[in-house]
Amino acid sequence: MDFVLNSGIKTTNAKGDIKSYAQYTTNAKHIVDCVKSIASKNPQNELYDRFHTSTRGKICFNDGVLLIKEQKFVEWDSPEASCVFSPLIIRRDLKEYFDAFGTGSEFDLTKEIADIEIKTFY
Numbered sequence: 001m002d003f004v005l006n007s008g009i010k011t012t013n014a015k016g017d018i019k020s021y022a023q024y025t026t027n028a029k030h031i032v033d034c035v036k037s038i039a040s041k042n043p044q045n046e047l048y049d050r051f052h053t054s055t056r057g058k059i060c061f062n063d064g065v066l067l068i069k070e071q072k073f074v075e076w077d078s079p080e081a082s083c084v085f086s087p088l089i090i091r092r093d094l095k096e097y098f099d100a101f102g103t104g105s106e107f108d109l110t111k112e113i114a115d116i117e118i119k120t121f122y
Contacts, residue, residue: 001028001029001032004022004032005022005023005025005028007022009021009022009031010022050085051086051087054083054085054086055084055085055086057069058084058086059090060084060089060090061092061093061095062094063075063076063093064078064094064095065081066098067080073094073095073098075095
């Protein structure tokens with residue numbers, strides 16, 4: 001509701017004057033009800049499924065995506081990350097740590113994260 005109230009949606013009256021519409025609670029409720037009705041009749045299952053399937057085996061960070069199985073980190077502008085849709089992103093940068101400790105070093109960051117992920121989620 002707050003989003004709609006602050007959206008700046010306007011209407012035009014019979015004289016052609018542009019007036020605020022969504023800033024009033026009653027009108028904002030009408031907009032919210034309309035959107036809910038349309039969304040319930042036309043579910044976006046494809047987008048919903050993308051959020052769940054595109055992030056399997058991946059952990060998203062501010063600066064990119066850690067691909068657990070491939071044991072590599074890709075930045076958001078790479079082709080490999082272009083098909084990742086995540087509603088959850090860890091608000092930290094990982095690239096510099098992955099470059100230093102990613103794979104093959106004495107402290108293998110990818111293996112450590114994979115172990116934590118497996119123990120936590122499975």
